[in-house]
Amino acid sequence: MLRVLKRLARLLFAFVTVGAAALYGLYFRRAPLPPAAPHARAVPVISTIPGISACWVETAKTFSSFSFGMTAGSVLVKHPAGDLLIDTGSSSHYDQEISGFPFATWLKLKSLAGQLKPKVPLPDLLRRIGEDPEKLRWAILSHTHLDHSGGLMDLPRLPVLLTREELQFAADPSVQAKGYVIAAHTQKFPPVAAPTLRFEPAPYETFDESADLYKDGSVIVVPLRGHTPGSVGIFVNLSPTRRLFYVGDAVDDERGFEERAEKSLILRDSDNDMTLANQIAGRLSELHEKVPGLTVIPAHGRSAYKKFFPSGPLSCVSGQ
Template sequence: MMFKHCLPLVLALASWSAQAQAKASVEFAIVKTGKTTTLKGMMVSSGGFTTKVDGNFSAILVKHGQTHFLFDSGLGTQVAQQYRQDMPWWARAFFKYDEPVVPARTQLDQAGIPPIERIFLSHAHWDHASGLADFPQAVVWAAPEELTVVQHAAPGLGGSWPSQVSLKSLRWQALDFKPQPYKGFDRSIDVFADGSVVLVPLFGHTPGSIGMFVTVGSGKRFFFCGDAVWRADALKDGRPKFWPASLIVDKDREQTQHTIEQMRELIKQDPGLVVVPAHDDAVQSKLSYFPLWVK
């Protein structure tokens, strides 16, 4: 495992951005790698325990001009081994995935997508980092605070798994957030310097969680919020996750709730914005799945 801290993203992507068109076409696709079926009340406080819902495990494929990158990696080709090695026995009834799993790498290869060279990691939990091992040619970008979590990987929940993030083949880089306010967040990174893809800190769920704004060619705006909430309807009245789950998975519950309030204000200020939680099948299904694109 190799770390290169404090290398500014703008410099690292200079040649990448220079090759992009001034007004490059921007689109994204949701690469659904798996799902789990659970009670809605397990995903959001006061969600009820009579209604079953699907929770997705997805990676987001973004195309900017001729450039592709991933936001998260979903479940990977080695997830069964990773799960056996690092998921605690007591948690397996609640934190699980259903078969079959169709890894992002498999889907992208079948579709002829060029090799992925960059992955932005919303956070380092098992269901977001599982597929990293499938992209050894990619540089994995994460907030410096999240790289600390990676450095202290250990079996269990609430951190990162050695089976996923401690591979020597992985190449890590630290994101360098600038003091440039964006949509109510005090720091940001404009990845292509054209406003189409903007990263922001979304701390709370983990020490270095991040979110991603994407504006596609049609002008529609989307915000990928990772696991700040598990379902978008939780934002209507600011409901957190089901409290036992939150106690386990949210590193800082108070900061997580602050992030939820930030997103609620964001929606008030920008009602056309579509918030896409990482596991919300209801939102993701409406947008469609890869190989279909949102343009």
């Protein structure tokens, strides 16, 4: 009996050790990237817009008691000129959406983004913070991957802001075949020939182009081409001192810009252009050093959200 127990203990120990080593290699082990070439900063003048606030609408989470916990969902910007949803998390029909893919693709989608399926549909969460989904003015996607666009399937139809590059990427059959973009989601996007987001040659912070959504300096979009060709980052300026920069999947988590850590092995495959994506991580790291008061929020980096939204999910922060 004792011998059997010992053997079982040894087996368990081996299992845990192999598991931990695999997890370390696949997720935690990330080499530092080279720094970006220094870039001049165009310091924005920021005023506090009365009535503006930002809310954290978390649709899913994993390992939430650990520093490396992941999250998915939306940031809602309440603005007197109409409310904006930044990203939408996965669809509540995620499992059906991925069911038709070949086994290897299905397994990848099931084990990665599949961990971040919404438990409560996005519109229900919005109602809990007093937002009528029918009254949203527009949504902007950091990029068109399924775990950012899927929530559109649960929402009433609304204008979705996307660049031509990103619409072309999402419409590409080879991209859809990999499972990163779901054909049904693209039906919610504007036509490829009629993009809804364009950049002006107006420098903003360390970026050469930008788009000022409300024309009042409160929400500024900049290109972050790399993870996908039309990936964007979104600055939300509630006041001169309360600012967030939502960077989608440009980096996995805060380590991406704090340590300039490359993407984890398990998530690297999702970068459409790894060289460009790594350069963007360098740029974000440089910006973080220059503007330490700006809270950079990677789409899945739960610890970053907690810094900006200390009261947790379904809470809002205002400029005043």
